[in-house]
Amino acid sequence: MAAQGKATLVIGNKNYSSWSLRPWMALAMGGIPFEEKLVRFGEPRFSREVKKISGAGLVPVLLHKGNAIWDSLAIIEYAAETWPKANIWPKNAAARAMARSAAAEMHSGFGAVRNACPMNLRRPKVALKAGFSVAVMKDVRRIETLWSQCRRLHGKGGPFLFGKFSGADAMFAPVVTRLDSYAIPVKKETREYINAVMATPAFNAWLAAALKEPWIVPHDEAE
Numbered sequence: 001m002a003a004q005g006k007a008t009l010v011i012g013n014k015n016y017s018s019w020s021l022r023p024w025m026a027l028a029m030g031g032i033p034f035e036e037k038l039v040r041f042g043e044p045r046f047s048r049e050v051k052k053i054s055g056a057g058l059v060p061v062l063l064h065k066g067n068a069i070w071d072s073l074a075i076i077e078y079a080a081e082t083w084p085k086a087n088i089w090p091k092n093a094a095a096r097a098m099a100r101s102a103a104a105e106m107h108s109g110f111g112a113v114r115n116a117c118p119m120n121l122r123r124p125k126v127a128l129k130a131g132f133s134v135a136v137m138k139d140v141r142r143i144e145t146l147w148s149q150c151r152r153l154h155g156k157g158g159p160f161l162f163g164k165f166s167g168a169d170a171m172f173a174p175v176v177t178r179l180d181s182y183a184i185p186v187k188k189e190t191r192e193y194i195n196a197v198m199a200t201p202a203f204n205a206w207l208a209a210a211l212k213e214p215w216i217v218p219h220d221e222a223e
Helices: 018-029 045-051 072-082 093-108 111-116 134-154 167-181 188-198 201-212
Strands: 007-011 034-038 061-064 067-070
Touching: 007 018, 018 072, 018 167, 018 201, 061 072, 067 072, 072 093, 072 167, 093 134, 093 167, 111 134, 111 167, 134 167, 134 188, 167 188, 188 201
Parallel strands: 007 034
Antiparallel strands: 007 061, 061 067
């Protein structure tokens, strides 16, 4: 993998940037060499700095061999193609198809959970004061059903959705933190999966750095 050259992943605040966490986890768990560049949310240079490398003006962005790849799922797919030995997607075709489907559903869905429960790793692990809406709990039940289906069909050989850690687990990592941080009631098997993701070396390295960040983004401090 080193022969492909080192990449740079441009990310936002580790405490809040759910989209940055996704490819960071995929690269780190895949053993792919990369450097990170953090551009803090809210600082005047954020838009200017990011737009220099991506017209979208958003993080994350992966820089590699003159390419700028933006969007979390696109970065994960690029990494899977560029570093095939990282095994970012399952080797089995049926499992790989399902993993990509699950990742795509995460990419485009679950807006109620994402809006009501922004990722905030410093947050005390308590429920929202206002409780959880019907829409939020509908999202949670769909997430649980999907995770259970992945585990039942393809989860042998490890504690993750497809046994070994994959791009699907990376895409769902921020949801894992939301379910944990907001103390959302879940099934026993869901809690076991949450614990497995949060026990990975990659997540713990990210979390340790996030907890050291002094910056506050009021919009993401849901009560």
